[in-house]
Amino acid sequence: MPAFPKIREVHIRNYKSIEQAVVRLGDLTVLVGANGSGKSNFVDALSFVRDCVADSVEQAVARRGGYAAITWRHGSSRGPVGIRLVIDFPTGDVADYGIELTHEGDFRSLVVEERCVVARAGGQFDRFSLKNGVFIEGIAGIRPQIEPGHLALFAASAAPEYRDVYAFLVAIRSYGIVPEKVSELQAPGVGLQLLPDGSNAASVLRRLEDTDSDRFERVTELVQSVVPDVTGIGIEPFGGQFETVRFDEAGPTPELSVSFMAASMSEGTLRVLGFLLAAYQPVLPSVLVIEEPEANIHPAAAEVVTSVLMDVSRRSQVLITTHSPEVLDYDDLSDDVFRVVAKADGRTAIAPISAGSREVIRDHLYSPGELLRINELGADLVAAKQLSDGVDVFGPPARRIGEAA
Numbered sequence: 001m002p003a004f005p006k007i008r009e010v011h012i013r014n015y016k017s018i019e020q021a022v023v024r025l026g027d028l029t030v031l032v033g034a035n036g037s038g039k040s041n042f043v044d045a046l047s048f049v050r051d052c053v054a055d056s057v058e059q060a061v062a063r064r065g066g067y068a069a070i071t072w073r074h075g076s077s078r079g080p081v082g083i084r085l086v087i088d089f090p091t092g093d094v095a096d097y098g099i100e101l102t103h104e105g106d107f108r109s110l111v112v113e114e115r116c117v118v119a120r121a122g123g124q125f126d127r128f129s130l131k132n133g134v135f136i137e138g139i140a141g142i143r144p145q146i147e148p149g150h151l152a153l154f155a156a157s158a159a160p161e162y163r164d165v166y167a168f169l170v171a172i173r174s175y176g177i178v179p180e181k182v183s184e185l186q187a188p189g190v191g192l193q194l195l196p197d198g199s200n201a202a203s204v205l206r207r208l209e210d211t212d213s214d215r216f217e218r219v220t221e222l223v224q225s226v227v228p229d230v231t232g233i234g235i236e237p238f239g240g241q242f243e244t245v246r247f248d249e250a251g252p253t254p255e256l257s258v259s260f261m262a263a264s265m266s267e268g269t270l271r272v273l274g275f276l277l278a279a280y281q282p283v284l285p286s287v288l289v290i291e292e293p294e295a296n297i298h299p300a301a302a303e304v305v306t307s308v309l310m311d312v313s314r315r316s317q318v319l320i321t322t323h324s325p326e327v328l329d330y331d332d333l334s335d336d337v338f339r340v341v342a343k344a345d346g347r348t349a350i351a352p353i354s355a356g357s358r359e360v361i362r363d364h365l366y367s368p369g370e371l372l373r374i375n376e377l378g379a380d381l382v383a384a385k386q387l388s389d390g391v392d393v394f395g396p397p398a399r400r401i402g403e404a405a
């Protein structure tokens with residue numbers, strides 16, 4: 001049984017560059033691929049489900065620029081968007097949640113189908129489903145009225161059977177750290193969770209300093225390991241209403257040490273800090289998604305980034321996108337954490353590493369990073385096709401591990 005809840009498998013239909021895909025995820029999954037191959041599109045599909053459930057389908061679509069932006073386009077083909085997530089819980093229960101959406105015009109959403117099935121011990125299921133806004137299988141004990149274009153899971157979360165699924169999905173968080181946002185003056189907040197761009201870094205750091213000195217020390221040490229000049233970090237109030245992160249640097253003598261506000265620090269340093277705060281924030285996401293954590297960081301720091309990701313993936317599921325060979329070269333990463341993302345003919349394929357590349361890696365002839373550098377990190381496209389041919393948003397409900405269908 002897993003130590004924490006996590007996504008076992010994702011099915012996607014017609015989402016951005018993904019016509020169809022089935023992807024298995026582990027505690028840590030690293031998506032590697034060229035620019036424009038569809039890495040961000042895949043992780044955005046997860047955030048999209050989160051936004052649909054936590055906010056509304058309409059807002060989630062609008063935030064992404066309307067249906068024209070999110071549905072797979074190839075010639076005139078435009079099928080409905082379907083996404084299914086299979087989630088394993090520490091109890092051994094398995095939730096299988098699928099949605100299919102279509103639209104009228106660019107912004108009016110229609111939920112064609114929604115289904116949630118939770119497999120319990122002993123082959124029992126809790127389940128509800130709707131088609132075109134009408135319950136096919138109701139939610140025991142409640143009779144919510146679902147507006148067209150809305151999902152029922154929020155209402156269902158009032159019933160204890162579906163609370164964990166809802167809580168898991170709304171706690172998926174995806175980070176793209178923006179250095180200028182990390183360094184700008186910030187209004188103080190509670191700092192329990194880092195915002196997606198890092199724009200409440202000071203509050204999160206203060207929260208850690210006040211309530212979790214171990215993690216605060218760890219963040220400080222890791223910043224120091226990447227930026228050796230830094231002797232300490234802290235939070236500096238600013239004009240009564242704002243605060244910002246402060247970096248202390250050693251001078252030639254202790255009296256000559258200096259402090260800098262975050263705005264004076266390099267982009268790479270701010271990115272590292274944002275990354276570390278995402279990893280060690282007080283309330284961890286259910287799935288911590290980090291896009292290109294190594295961007296603009298010195299290659300030598302890639303090892304710190306990777307070891308932190310491995311550390312976090314012992315407490316929560318971690319998913320990253322990268323095109324950095326350095327991140328892939330970390331010795332302790334096993335080759336089955338990688339998914340090679342490639343786009344051909346307008347379609348994104350997401351595949352395990354090919355048997356050939358695995359062999360080369362296991363024989364220590366090349367590391368994954370070296371293969372990536374020479375453009376030889378092979379994708380097992382046959383396996384990917386086999387998996388994605390089985391895409392089925394409302395297929396037979398997933399079973400508990402070890403329980404036969």
Ligand SMILES: Nc1ncnc2c1ncn2[C@@H]1O[C@H](COP(=O)(O)OP(=O)(O)O)[C@@H](O)[C@H]1O
Nearest residue numbers: 016017035036037038039040041069071072073
């Ligand atoms: N609605 C869509 N239909 C088909 N392809 C799309 C759609 N939206 C984006 N794309 C493709 O996805 C690409 C961007 O993919 P992205 O996931 O951002 O790449 P990366 O791997 O660099 O993160 C674009 O270049 C475009 O070709």
Ligand SMILES: [Mg+2]
Nearest residue numbers: 039040291321
């Ligand atoms: Mg990207």
